[in-house]
Amino acid sequence: MKSLITIFFLLFISQVSRSQNQTYLKEANGRPILGSVKSDVIGSPLLFKHFKVGVVQLKNGKSIKDVPLNFDLISNTPLFGKAGSPPLAFIDPVAAFSVQDTSSNGVTTVQYIFLDNDVTPSCYKVLSTGKLTLMKKLWKIVWEDKPYNSATITKNVLEKAAYYLQDPSSKKLTQLKPSKKNVLAVMADKSTEVQQYLKNNSVNFDEDQDLMALFTFYNGL
Structure with a gap:
């Protein structure tokens, strides 16, 4: 009898999931989780276009190597891939993860920290560490747009970012709003050296690579 009730319950849950027309992820324990983006939304909620192999640090102190990783920036869910299966959510809370990234300077290890000290837990990309640790908060939203005199509503995934020390x-x-004035203010103890760096180097305060180089220079003083 219990087995029959379980079957009816699973069929009911399956029907509800289909009727909501949403994608879903499965945790390692098999519990279905509704995805963050419906089928009528243009764009992906994921941090990476393709899963990247990396290392995960769990809050319990354990680490897992060589894991295909990604991150849902709308639901703020760390994900890992498994051959032949949909992406999975971690059962144990994630503290951080790192992946190999390719830039103009070659292949580097990029670390992402998952912090839950906000109202909503968020993903931060670590740009520079030291006296001033510079991080970039990353998230995505679904933006609805209805053109003038149109009955059609277009839904797009938009990327958002903010810098933090x-x-x-x-x-x-x-929070840090990158500008020459604001950066000099937080680096006031090494003002002379930083001023000279800015004279010798063209720094675009809207570019991650330039900010990383500047903060790495400061943290090395």
Whole structure:
């Protein structure tokens, strides 16, 4: 009798999932999770176009190597891939993960930290560490647009980002709006050296690579 009830329950859940017309992910324990993007939305909620192999640090202190990784930037869900299966959500809470990334400077290891000290847990890309740890908060939203005199609503996934400084000891985050004035203010203790760096190097404060180089220089003083 219990087996029959279980079958009817699973069929009911399956029907509900299909009627909501949403994609879903499965945790390793098999519990279905509704995805963050419906089928009528243009764009992907994922951090990477393709899963990248990397290392995961769990909050319990354990680490897992050589895992195909990604991150849902709308639902803020760390994901891992498994051959022949849909993406899975981690059962154990994730603290951070790192992947290999290719840039103009070659292949580097990029670290992402999953912090839950916000109202909503978020993913941060670590750009530079040291006296001033520079991180880039990453998230995505679904934006609805209805053109003038049109009955059609277009839904698109938009990328959002903001820069933060993290105190190495307290781990407190402070938002930073990158500009020459604001950066010089937080690097006031090495003002002479930083001013000389800015004279010798063209720095675009809207570019991650330029900010990384500047903060790496400062953290090395």
